[in-house]
Amino acid sequence: MNLCFEVKFKDSSSGARVGKLVTSHGEITTPAFMPVGTLASVKALTPEEVLELGGEIVLANAYHLYLRPGDVLINELGGLHNFMHWHGPILTDSGGFQVMSLASKRKITEEGVWFQSHIDGSRHFFSPESTIKIQENLGADIIMCLDECTPYPANREYVEESTWRTVRWARRCKESKVREDQLLFGIVQGGIHLDLRQACSEELQKIDFPGYAVGSLSVGEPKEETFKVISEIVPRLPEEKPRYLMGMGTPQDIVEAIAHGVDLFDCVLPTRNARNGMLYTTRGSIQIKNQKFTKDSDPVDLECSCYVCRNYSRAYLRHLYVNRELLAYRLNTIHNLYFYFSLIRKVRAAIMNGTFENLRKEFQTGRESEKKVAN
Numbered sequence: 248m249n250l251c252f253e254v255k256f257k258d259s260s261s262g263a264r265v266g267k268l269v270t271s272h273g274e275i276t277t278p279a280f281m282p283v284g285t286l287a288s289v290k291a292l293t294p295e296e297v298l299e300l301g302g303e304i305v306l307a308n309a310y311h312l313y314l315r316p317g318d319v320l321i322n323e324l325g326g327l328h329n330f331m332h333w334h335g336p337i338l339t340d341s342g343g344f345q346v347m348s349l350a351s352k353r354k355i356t357e358e359g360v361w362f363q364s365h366i367d368g369s370r371h372f373f374s375p376e377s378t379i380k381i382q383e384n385l386g387a388d389i390i391m392c393l394d395e396c397t398p399y400p401a402n403r404e405y406v407e408e409s410t411w412r413t414v415r416w417a418r419r420c421k422e423s424k425v426r427e428d429q430l431l432f433g434i435v436q437g438g439i440h441l442d443l444r445q446a447c448s449e450e451l452q453k454i455d456f457p458g459y460a461v462g463s464l465s466v467g468e469p470k471e472e473t474f475k476v477i478s479e480i481v482p483r484l485p486e487e488k489p490r491y492l493m494g495m496g497t498p499q500d501i502v503e504a505i506a507h508g509v510d511l512f513d514c515v516l517p518t519r520n521a522r523n524g525m526l527y528t529t530r531g532s533i534q535i536k537n538q539k540f541t542k543d544s545d546p547v548d549l550e551c552s553c554y555v556c557r558n559y560s561r562a563y564l565r566h567l568y569v570n571r572e573l574l575a576y577r578l579n580t581i582h583n584l585y586f587y588f589s590l591i592r593k594v595r596a597a598i599m600n601g602t603f604e605n606l607r608k609e610f611q612t613g614r615e616s617e618k619k620v621a622n
Contacts (some may be wrong), residue, residue, distance in 0.1 A: 251430055251457050252489045252510075258603045262482050262508030265598050266487035268489050270336040270388035271428040272328060272413040273303075277489065277510040280501070280591050281306040281338060282518060282584055283620040287331040288323075290518055291573075291580045294333040300553075300581065301588030304334060304388075306513045309381050310342030314364050326386030338513070339387035343434070343462070344494065348397040355395060357412065372509075375419035383426045391460065391491075392420040394434040399467040401546060414450045421454055435480060439472045444480045452485060459484045460491035465500075474503065481507045498527065498590055502610040505594055506603070517587045522577035524568050527586040533561075535579070540565040553585035562568040 256265040268275040282289045282297060285308045289297050297305065305349040307327060312318060323328050327337055346360050359374030375393045382390035394413040397406050406449055413436045424431055425463035433451035437443030444461075451459060461480060464473050477492065481504070484490050491511035492504050500611065501512055517527070524536045528548035533540075535547075546556035555564070555578045567575035 252487065253583070254486070255520070256599045258598050259601065260604050261506040261607070263505045263594070263598050263603050264412040264508065264510070265595050266489070266510055268510070270304075270430065271337045272334060272388050273614050275303045275336055276595065277592055278501075279303055279503050279511055280324070280587050280592055281511065281513040283513055283515045284333075284489075284588075285311050287327060289580075289584075290522065291577045292584075294331065296581065297333075297584070300333065300564070300584050301592065302335075302584070304336040304338060306338045306340065306388065307331070307385070308342065308345065309339045309378060309385060310373075312339075312385060313342070313381050314366055315375075318381045322384040328386060336389065337387040338389040338511075339385055339391065341391045341393045341494075342373060343391075343394040344396045346373065347398060350398070354499070355412075357415075358414075359393070362419075375416040376423040379420050379423045379431075383424070383429065387429065389430045389432060389458070392417040392431065392433050392456075394436055394462055396463045396466070397436060397438050399438065401438060403438075403440060406436075406440060407443055410437045410443045410447050414447055414454075417451055417456075418454055421456070430457040430551065431454055432460050432489075434460045434462045435484075437476075438463065439468055439476060441476065441479050444476055444549055445483065448480055448483060456488075458489040458491060460493050460494045461509075464492070465495040472479050473500075474507075477509070478507050479507055484508075499610045501587075501590065502594060502607055505598075506607050507592060507610055517583035518580050521583040522576050524579065525577075526564075526579060527550075527583055534566050535561065537565070547582055548586075551586065551589075553582050553589075555579075555582040555585075 251269045252266055254264050254266045266277040268277055281304050282302055284305045291343050291419050321327055346362050349362050353360055359372055361372050363370055378393040393416050395409045397409045417433045434454040435448045437447045481490055489510045492509045495514055524534055525532050525549050526535055529550045540561040543561040545561055548556055597606045
């Protein structure tokens with residue numbers, strides 16, 4: 248499973264590439280966007296709908312599934328693929344980010360992390376070894392090392408200590424892994440400190456993982472710091488292995504990160520924003536609850552061919568949303584995920600036909616992502 252990735256096309260003027268990632272449950276064309284299904288469900292949609300929209304891989308979270316219904320139960324019921332009726336590839340996060348978010352309810356030691364459940368306050372312990380066992384029980388195709396997701400801001404001394412602990416945990420994760428049908432990715436940490444990021448990257452590469460992720464970005468740091476890390480660290484990760492940018496981002500972020508060689512993305516934005524009434528269009532985002540859409544007979548996006556834009560008006564979607572009809576969340580989610588998957592398809596095509604830089608410039612100027620339609 249170490250020979251799981253192949254670069255098929257490379258852009259001549261940037262680090263953008265199109266590749267093939269092979270997993271136990273199928274191949275993924277990269278760049279790829281993973282919709283977030285934290286609790287083994289992409290909220291409001293069936294697995295068949297996610298697949299029809301263009302999804303090739305989904306993300307679930309080991310922390311949440313460990314707490315409820317339990318990784319052992321899921322294993323007894325045939326594993327996560329069978330449990331959630333998704334037969335394509337799945338990636339599970341180890342829970343490092345979720346544990347970080349429980350700052351007042353956790354204690355980090357060299358052995359692992361003690362934390363209190365956000366559900367009932369019960370006390371639990373995650374070690375590198377136990378998080379691998381949990382993810383092996385779940386049976387995801389790509390699993391992640393336990394890492395310490397450093398917050399922003401944080402002093403350098405803390406970040407340095409955290410970074411080296413993440414490296415030691417990564418080594419323990421690999422040593423404890425038993426299943427051969429799962430790809431274990433290491434996670435590069437180091438905050439906004441480029442020297443720590445690079446040192447972490449080099450040590451993880453010595454351990455030798457099938458893929459590498461960059462974590463703890465978009466946690467409050469200025470955008471210029473985010474992309475300073477991406478532009479310096481991602482190109483130095485092994486070219487022959489997949490590179491995963493965790494937890495971001497906007498359409499513009501995705502295009503720019505692809506230009507630096509990122510292959511995999513996950514983010515809650517398209518689905519969470521859908522439930523909050525924000526819809527993406529080729530001319531910017533709109534808030535569908537805005538009163539100006541009350542009599543608007545146009546689709547969300549005149550350039551979109553998704554099921555929602557083919558059949559429903561802005562006026563109807565506004566009506567559903569302001570009245571809290573459940574159909575609003577489904578239709579909004581369908582549209583936003585279609586937008587993201589369409590963007591990824593457009594980027595892949597541009598890389599393959601040599602027009603990626605033109606597309607990148609459009610996003611840099613904000614023509615398609617940052618220019619807001621007046622609300």
